[in-house]
Each structure stands twice: as C-alpha cells, then as structure tokens.
Amino acid sequence: MKTIAINQYGSAEAFTMINMPKPEPQADEVQVAIHAFSLNPMDIAGRMGALSSPFTDLWSFPLVLGWDFSGVITKVGSDITSFKTGDAVFGSAAPAHAANNGTYGEFITVNTKELAHLPSGLSFDQAAALPIAGLTAYYGMKHNLNLQPGQKILIQGGAGGVGLFAVQIAKAFDAYVATTASANHRNLLVDLGADEVIDYHETNPATVLHDYDAVFDTVGDIDTGLKVLKADGQLATIAAQPTDAQQYDQQKKAAFQFTQGSSEDLADLAKLTINGQVKLTIATLPFAVASVIKGHQAIESRHTTGKIVIHVTD
Ligand SMILES: NC(=O)c1ccc[n+]([C@@H]2O[C@H](COP(=O)([O-])OP(=O)(O)OC[C@H]3O[C@@H](n4cnc5c(N)ncnc54)[C@H](OP(=O)(O)O)[C@@H]3O)[C@@H](O)[C@H]2O)c1
Incomplete structure (x- = not known):
C-alpha cells in the first residue's frame, strides 16, 4: 500500500x-x-x-x-x-x-x-x-467541565482545530461563550455563535472577563484562565501541565484533561454536525x-x- x-x-x-x-x-x-x-x-x-x-x-x-x-x-x-x-x-x-x-x-x-x-x-x-479535535472538545464540555445551560465559559484559542469545536459545542449546550483569537478570526467565531471574541494580541482576557464558571484552555495560558474564573470555577487545559500552585489556586480547580474518547461520544458529535449545531x-x-x-x-x-x-x- x-x-x-x-x-x-x-x-x-x-x-x-x-x-x-x-x-x-x-x-x-x-x-x-x-x-x-x-x-x-x-x-x-x-x-x-x-x-x-x-x-x-x-x-x-x-x-x-x-x-x-x-x-x-x-x-x-x-x-x-x-x-x-x-x-x-x-x-x-x-x-x-x-x-x-x-x-x-x-x-x-x-x-x-x-x-x-x-x-x-x-x-x-x-x-x-x-475524532481527536472534536472528541477533545466534546469530552471537555460534557464530561470534564460538565457545562450547564447559562454558565459562562472562556475558550482560549477559539479558532484552532479543538477551539472551533469547543465554541460550537458550548453554544449547543446553551452556555455563554467568550473566546480568544487573532483579529482575522473574529467574524468566523461570531458567525459560529461566540458571544464575545477577544483579540488576545490587544487585550488580556483577565482584564475584561470575571467570575466565569469554566475555562477551556487550548493554548497553555493557565494563569490567565485562572484569573477569569470565579472562586469555585473549573479550568481544563489540553495544552500545558498545571503547576502545583496553579492546581490549588484558592478553591479553583485547574487540571490537565486526559480525554477519554468513545464511540458513543463520536456518534453524538456526528449528530451535532449533521444537525448544523457544529459547522x-x-x-x-x-x-x-x-x-x-x-x-x-x-x-x-x-x-x-x-x-x-x-x-x-x-
Ligand atoms: N490533551 C488532549 O486530549 C489534546 C487533544 C488535542 C489537542 N491537544 C493539544 O491542544 C492544543 C490545541 O490543539 P489544536 O488542534 O486546536 O491546535 P491548532 O489547530 O494548531 O491551534 C491553532 C490555533 O491556536 C490559536 N492560538 C495560538 N496561540 C494562541 C493564543 N496565545 N491565544 C489564543 N489562541 C491562540 C490560533 O489562533 P489565532 O490564529 O486566532 O491566533 C490558531 O487558530 C495543541 O497543543 C495540541 O497538542 C491536546
């Protein structure tokens, strides 16, 4: 072959x-x-x-x-x-x-x-x-962060392979979604449902977002994510290993996500794609x-x- x-x-x-x-x-x-x-x-x-x-x-x-x-x-x-x-x-x-x-x-x-x-x-x-990008995002929203309707989530790196899935899956779960991206990706992310798009080259998200329920970090910027979280909020990162200090920042939980993919989640993700909730x-x-x-x-x-x-x- x-x-x-x-x-x-x-x-x-x-x-x-x-x-x-x-x-x-x-x-x-x-x-x-x-x-x-x-x-x-x-x-x-x-x-x-x-x-x-x-x-x-x-x-x-x-x-x-x-x-x-x-x-x-x-x-x-x-x-x-x-x-x-x-x-x-x-x-x-x-x-x-x-x-x-x-x-x-x-x-x-x-x-x-x-x-x-x-x-x-x-x-x-x-x-x-x-598979990898979609399941990582789906597992993060559904099983790891257990994202609920009305919760506020920051997705760092919204325009990437995982990020575009995460933004749309979080919207399908009826969350309020803020995300970071370069300026050229703003329109795409707004079209896909992001409620706020922050150009991270211009603005540190921690200066404008506060008391978020959850952060999904696809870029390895845990410190910024922790600043955005509310006191008992949860951060999942797929791009860096949290230090001890980051893992135990007040009551906030920050952990590396070990994605556990399954055929069932893959089938759910396919359904979200076919019904247009994930483009x-x-x-x-x-x-x-x-x-x-x-x-x-x-x-x-x-x-x-x-x-x-x-x-x-x-
Ligand atoms: N643990 C796991 O299960 C798992 C699974 C999959 C992937 N990963 C890891 O997760 C990371 C992301 O994967 P991916 O497939 O999404 O990568 P990717 O598609 O290569 O990500 C590219 C995107 O990253 C964005 N970006 C880069 N630096 C940024 C920053 N400082 N702030 C915001 N956005 C930034 C860029 O956005 P702009 O162009 O808009 O700046 C670009 O759209 C990789 O490190 C990968 O190895 C882990």
Whole structure:
C-alpha cells in the first residue's frame, strides 16, 4: 500500500511516498481502507521525535504517522460483532501503533474503541476532521467541565482545530461563550455563535472577563484562565501541565484533561454536525507528499483555522 512516511525524525520536508506492507487485523481489530485523514498537532510532535511512550512503543523507520481517519472496512477480526466488511466508519487509532499502521496511508487496522459508523449526511472528508479535535472538545464540555445551560465559559484559542469545536459545542449546550483569537478570526467565531471574541494580541482576557464558571484552555495560558474564573470555577487545559500552585489556586480547580474518547461520544458529535449545531471549517488537500508537508508547516505556524484534511480516495 502507498503511505506518506518518514525515515527519520525532523522537518516536514522529510516526508516521502513509500510502499509498505498492508497491516492485518488482530481478532479484536478491523482493517479499514482509508478515504480521508486529518492532521493534528500531535502528528507534528511525532514527526519531530517529541513523543514518548506509549505513542512510540511500536515505532521504527520508515514510520507512518497519523491518528484520525475515515474509510470503509475491508476485513474484520474474529471477535468483532458490531462492524462488518463494507461498513463506512470514522475514528481515531489507538495511541500506540505499529510503524506501518498510522493513518497517512491507504490502509489501517484499529480496535473499535473509538470507531463509529459513518452516518448519512457526513462525508468521509468531514468525518475525518472530527475524532481527536472534536472528541477533545466534546469530552471537555460534557464530561470534564460538565457545562450547564447559562454558565459562562472562556475558550482560549477559539479558532484552532479543538477551539472551533469547543465554541460550537458550548453554544449547543446553551452556555455563554467568550473566546480568544487573532483579529482575522473574529467574524468566523461570531458567525459560529461566540458571544464575545477577544483579540488576545490587544487585550488580556483577565482584564475584561470575571467570575466565569469554566475555562477551556487550548493554548497553555493557565494563569490567565485562572484569573477569569470565579472562586469555585473549573479550568481544563489540553495544552500545558498545571503547576502545583496553579492546581490549588484558592478553591479553583485547574487540571490537565486526559480525554477519554468513545464511540458513543463520536456518534453524538456526528449528530451535532449533521444537525448544523457544529459547522466544520476544513481545508482539504489531495493525498500527496506536498500536501502533508504543507499541512504540517501550517500547523507549526500555530495560526491555522479549524482542521486540515487529506483526501485519499472517493
Ligand atoms: N490533551 C488532549 O486530549 C489534546 C487533544 C488535542 C489537542 N491537544 C493539544 O491542544 C492544543 C490545541 O490543539 P489544536 O488542534 O486546536 O491546535 P491548532 O489547530 O494548531 O491551534 C491553532 C490555533 O491556536 C490559536 N492560538 C495560538 N496561540 C494562541 C493564543 N496565545 N491565544 C489564543 N489562541 C491562540 C490560533 O489562533 P489565532 O490564529 O486566532 O491566533 C490558531 O487558530 C495543541 O497543543 C495540541 O497538542 C491536546
């Protein structure tokens, strides 16, 4: 099968098209012909050699990166009962995968923990954009922060892959949403329902927002988030490890979010997308080395909008 792989850690220019053996499913796995995959900041960390165990446990070179995908099941393991060959699916691969089993290729094998059927109304390209970023935001709003109607939340980094999901999911939960972004992202965020958009280059959110119930930090600025929270408010960060002092700031709770994705949450997220409560902002590129290089370089700039999806096949 064709893959876009690296032969050593380093810069994005190192990607190259390599033929690799097709991964074969274990008893509890399915094999999927990939129709689309999306890029995440963790792919960039993987490429640079900045990830460690468990992600790297099975890696060797040449190495195929990538976790998010959509596609069609081509084989099922003997223990699989809820999926069959020919099913259209989308999901996220387990953190650790073998060197030929990332999503930047034509086939992948995965267990079914974070796998969902592709519902009608969602294209393969759209579905590939959902898993890591969408589930992180959904898990944050629903399970971690337990966001309630009428609560006030600050989402730091509203225009990013996770941020755009978080803003819209928080609005779907009837919260009041303030978010931070560069000025060029203001109109998009207002159109998607944000109640307040703060240009963080001009204004520190802590000077204008007070007594918030919750903060969802996608950029690693915990100190600012804590200043915005009310006395017993809760902050979840996906981008930094809180220090002891930050974790125990008065009664405020600040913790790193370990996202626990599930097929059920993925299906809920797909429903929110199909019914229009979550609109996707996607840049779609063809399955080519140049696309993956361009996508990695864009994410490294830290100013992309929404998700970058690589379209593999129709
Ligand atoms: N723990 C987890 O489960 C988990 C899961 C997914 C991602 N993550 C991590 O979460 C972070 C965000 O992921 P992502 O996919 O959303 O990244 P991304 O799409 O690359 O984020 C890019 C966005 O970040 C915004 N940004 C950068 N610095 C900012 C700042 N100081 N204030 C406000 N916005 C800022 C930019 O907005 P402007 O262009 O408007 O400035 C841009 O839109 C990454 O560090 C990623 O590794 C963790």
